[in-house]
Amino acid sequence: MSFSSAAFWIALYFQNIWHLSALQVAVYLLPMAIMGIAVNIVAGLILHKVSNKLLMGIGACAYTLSFLLLALNKSNSSYWAFCFPALLLCVVGADLEFNVANMYVMSSMPRSQQSVAGGIFQTVAKLCVTLGFGISTAIFNAVAAKPPSPSGYHAADPATQPYAAAFWFTVAASAASVCLVPWLRIGTQGCGNVGAEGGNVESAQPQGAQPPGAHPPSARLPTDEKDRGSGGASAWQEA
Secondary structure, three states: OOHHHHHHHHHHHHHHOOOOOHHHHHHHOHHHHHHHHHHHHHHHHHOOOOOHHHHHHHHHHHHHHHHHHHHHOOOOOOHHHHHHHHHHHHHHHHHHHHHHHHHHHHHOOOHHHHHHHHHHHHHHHHHHHHHHHHHHHHHHHHHHHOOOOOOOOOOOOHHHHHHHHHHHHHHHHHHHHHHHHHHOOOOOOEOOEOOOOOOEOOOOOOOOOOOOOOOOHHHOOOOOHHHHHHHHHHHHHHO
16 A cells, blocks of 8 residues: 555655656656665575565565655755665565565465466555555645645645655555564465465475376386286296
8 A cells, every 4th residue: 555655656746846857757766676676586585584474574664664754855855865765665665575475375375276366466456556545645635735734844845745644644554564564474485385384395295105197116017028927927826
C-alpha cells in the first residue's frame, strides 16, 4: 500500500513543488532502479542463508524510515539529505519483502498450482496498491481543500502540507507492518529449504526410495545369454 503511493507522490512533488521537468524527475528517481538491481541480486544470494523473518523485519523498518524522511522533507530541503536516502531505503524494503513473500507463496503450493498461487499473489498486491492510492489521494485532497495550517512542522511551507499528509499515511501503513513481523514464521527459503521455521527438505523422495520402474538389488534381471543360461540351469537343478 505504501510503496507505489510514495513513488507517485514524490514524483508529483518534484514536478509541482520543485518544478522539475519530466527528464529531471527521471534522473532524480534513477537511484531507485540502480538500488533495485543491487537488492535483488543480494536477496537471491541470501534468501537460503538468512532467516526470511529477519529480512521482512529489515524491509519493514526500511520502509518506515524511508517514508518518514519523505514526510519530513520540505521544499527548501536538500535532495541528498532527505529524498536520496528515502528512495534507496524504499527500494530496499520493497524488494526484500517482495522476494520473501513471492518465494513463500510459490513454495507453499505444489508445482501444478504454483502459477495459480503467483496469480493470486499478484492480484492481492495490485488490490493493495489500488487501496493505498485511494486512501492517500483522499487524504491529499482533504488537506489541499482546507486552509494551510498555521502551526506544525510544515507551517511555513503550506504547499508541501498535502504531500506531507499523504506521506504520513504511508508511514502509518509501514509502521503497522513492522508490528506484524514478530508473528511471522518464515525460515530460510530456496535450495531445498521450506518456508516454515526449522524445516528443511533435502529430497522430494523418502530416503532409500527407488525411482519408478527400478528393480531392487536382489531382483536383478539377467542381462545376457550367459546369465539367462546359468539362471535356467540353477532353476532346473533346484527343481
